[in-house]
Amino acid sequence: MAMNESNACLAGSTSGGTSSNLDAAVALFHSLSDGARLAIVRRLADGEARVVDLIGELGLAQSTVSAHVACLRDCGLVIGRPEGRQMFYSLTRPELLDLLAAAETLLAATGNTVALCPNYGTRPRTGTTIDTEEGRR
Template identity: 55%
Template sequence: MAMISGKADDLIVGEAGAVEAAACLFHGFSDRSRLTIVQHLALGEHRVVDLTGHLGLAQSTVSRHLACLLDCGIVTVRAQGRASVYALAQPKATLELLAAAERLLGLTGDAVVLCPRYGNAARP
């Protein structure tokens, strides 16, 4: 499922299905709370109660975001007694993606934050 392949001067865009899948993946990371959950899970497994304490969000909100991440295949869940323990499904690849995003953000400077459509200026 290569979205883009080849050298920088010879990019070939892949099929529409691959682009759609990538858009769905990035949607999983698009919410600030989901991204924060992913960052916490990069540190190791967490229960919902742990995440609510770390994030200061309601349990229902954390559970809803975890369900989205689970549906996207970004996290896994296992039972531990009566609790559910969440972890990154692909920790190495997820950390590589987050590191690449940090590099890209460093290169774009304030452009993303100042974006009139999706940046801080667009928020009510």
């Protein structure tokens, strides 16, 4: 996605392709919404790595790393560079580093608000009932 297309989809451009631009933005954020994929992207922000490097550094299973690297590659966010029998992965676009930095700035500014979100948060709000199978009995 070119820089002007990226800006248009995130800014909600009123041009004819708004729906497809919005779909592309949704796909981008969805591709980064998995914890393992985000950890891989953050690691690759420091430089290229092989699957075996990612396994050791992130403590994830080989099948998990391989599947998520393939997803990121299919999304066009990661590229592989063969060297002999090994494949070295890196980020395809430096703008992804800007996106990660902006996300970190936003998270710092909002504190725990996102983590407490009832739909997408990582933990329940204090004093709320968790809707579980056990809680419904």
